[in-house]
Amino acid sequence: MNILNNKTNKKYLLRLALLSIPLAGVMSSCADDFLEATPRTEASVESAFDTPERVEAQANGLYATIKSGAFLGGRYQVYNDVRAEEFINRLNNGVTGAWAYQHIIGGDDTYLTNFWITGYLAINRSNLFLEGLDANSSKIDPAKLLSYKGEAKFVRALTYFYLVQIYAKPYVLDNGASPGLPLRLKGETGPENNGLARSTVAQVYAQILKDLNEAEAELPANYSSGSLNTTRAHKNTAIALKTRVYLTMGNHAKVIEEGNKIVSATAPFTSPNRVAHALQPDIKTVFTNYTTTESILSMPMTNNSAPGTQNQLGYYYNGAPNGNREYYLNVNPTGITGIYTHPQFRDTDVRKTGLTATISGQRYVTKFSGVTPFVDWVPLIRYSEVLLNLAEAEATVGSETRALALLLAVHHRSDPTWVFVPASKAELIDAILTERRIELLAEGFRTNDIMRRGQAIPSIGAGALIPTTDSRYTFPIPTREFQTNPLI
Template sequence: MKNKNILIGVMFGVLSLVSSCRNESSLSPENETGITDASAFTTSTRIEGVLLSVYSAYKSGNVHGGRYVVYNDIRGVDVLKETDNLVTAADVFSQNPTNSSSSITSFWTSSYYAINNANLFIDGMNAGGTSVVGEAKGKVYIAEVKALRAMLYYGLLQFFAKPYADGNGANPGLPLRLTGIKGSGSSNLARSTVAEVYTQILKDLNEAETDLPLANASAILNTSRVHRNTVVAFKTRVYLSMQKYAEAVTEANKIVSNSAPFVAPSGVANKLEANIATVFTNYTTTESIFSLPMSSTAGDFPGTQNQIAYYWTPVASLGGVGNGEYSVNPSGILANTTQFTVEDKRRAFIVSSNSGTKLWNMKFKTPNPYTDWVPVIRYSEVLLNLAEAKVRASNVVDSQSLALLNAVHGRSDAGKVFVAGDFSTPSEFLLAIDNERRMEFMGEGHRTRDVTRLLSAFPAHGTAPAKALGDVGYIWPIPSLELSLNTLCVDN
């Protein structure tokens, strides 16, 4: 991304395309060619290559294949910083990134690069690609890319804009780019409001839901390529972030049965895996609604200092595969032995070192080049989203909400069963749901959005200060590279 004449966030208008794919689990190009966008949509093979390149940009280690996960979790109280390395986001942990921070700049630019790839693909399909592959397949391809574009904009919103509930979406959101940029002269674009960006996110997801297949051709593709249940599941997350709880319930009910054992009644038969550990060794179970596949093929893994296991696990001499950048806070959710009991199987992901003085998250544990698949959304999240949304919408803890919580918790701790008498108020149930999220998704990149969507403060932990909604640093500044090239974009 060297060309400073084009908006830094949407560079590389000409896509690198591919003539084939190594295997159905790989989303990165093999045998990159010199095909330009002028000829990219002339054959079915080339079009599928462009489509896979959009997925590849989405799963970049600078975006959702690595740093998005890390940045979300290191702002939460359950993680402690072990180094002061700005390259590995020490400033994000400390809640003080600046406009020139490499951490936020790389995330912003890589996200907009992926968005531009998505836009170019949609433009190319509308201009002639659909006539090459046929209308039915063309609709599916465009739907996949619309879903990815929606997820990219959602990810950016969580860091660079105030939560929807603060002002009902009236605050500045993001520059909303919906057409591809192929050259200079397209830098200036004002920020749409938070509400306008969410409207576009939902428009993309709703249109994708209509055109996507109920299922893909294999378990690998059901996990690594989006299908109908993928976008429905993601909409439960979006509506929760908007505090639109009735809508979240409506979406979740599409893919959650009325009673336990909970299974998606149509499309892919998504359900909880019997043992949570299996989800992180067998990447294509039906619990993994959407994950980002990694392999040892060059360019098909997160890359230097972007890998989740590099951040979370200690060095090899201490039993890890990474660099010990961030440890687990023993005073965080681990200290809640009432809900996170010593019998809970999820505690097996936590290992100790230094005579027990340091704790590490070993959920992701494949060594360099770090080929753990990165989960985007799992069925357990949908169950917790539904339980929370139902209670927030009705202010009543009903039997299904209890059963949903018990399904997720009981999978790892069968000895503890929640009953209605455990919660004297709905607020106590919602606290249990929040605790369950911290236990279930530790290291998977959930914490920032679970804090900000409720307008809560980030508690102080380690050397990180507390940050409340109105404090500088609660949301991030717009990168200076964007501001220098886009004179219509205002800073936070």
């Protein structure tokens, strides 16, 4: 991927890598415009690692890249949710994902291209940072050096994982034999190495796991505050992501192995190691107090660091007081039924009574209730997801008793009177999958959860099931990549 123009040199790229300001709000529809922007730091390549502050700025810049509204700061989550059956589009606005909703997905779409560009920019920054750390290891405190390496590997793994889920066929269809992504593991300072063929899906996942395993060993056990524990990767963050990666690969035994590192054997389920992750008594707290131990990784937003216009989750979903009401919940089963009317999502459930609301005759998600400029933090990994990952794995290859207990822990937090006695393993697994749709609604999981199980996508926007053999099943690799990468 050519994220660099011909005028870019090594000194300039280090300046770019040093930026710790968020990309949201400066990421334009043209990547070259962004890359030509005047850097706010003038540190040269020779001095980029000379002070702790400059090294720290580079680490912060990794997170600043992925939290762009064009990537994990909003749009990625929205597009993955609205492709399926939970939401109905109100305004038919191409800028806010109507094309994804309708499965009219072209390789020259600006927003699709920005997913790719921002993802590979984050990967390149991670590669450059790792190379710089190795070249300047004598200048950096050994403990910090190890931690920084772990963070860079974590960000690279996280980014590749998000990209491979939407641009490649699911691992479970053929054990990862399908074409995946160009696997770029060296920092690029010019266009010389643009040509790179796609690795297989299996090879991409192998690299993701290699990075996460190394990151787990290198990352700190925790940080000095809840805010840092929520916004920067630590050991439990890498472990939590591994439970999702292994679940996506259908490797349930490994989900259990990793999950057991941060989930106690029995209820009440909490993390026995390092950060004491636990469910909050009231789920609404998670979306108002962003730094509880339930939030394992979130993208922080502030008035001076917002996702940018028409990227914010609240803008898309929340009907009041300032939301644009782009998408409302599918509450009328007319062929393709949404989760809102599922009997497991009862009217007594706090997730229904407290995190959705009727506005102007339609039902909206109100998890993200901030007002303009919509600075709700974007949740990427929550402890409730880890419990459900583990529940699904236990129900499939492990203890059905523990799987049921994990399911009930998540559900009873919001709906304590629900009674469920599964008649079979299949019924238990189905209930766990349904619980994911309830618990993680509007957090960017739905389409990826469908795809990881090799199922057709039930699309409201397309008015049909999208089978795995349909070209619309995955996003097309952007036209720009074909123009700059002759080996793709």
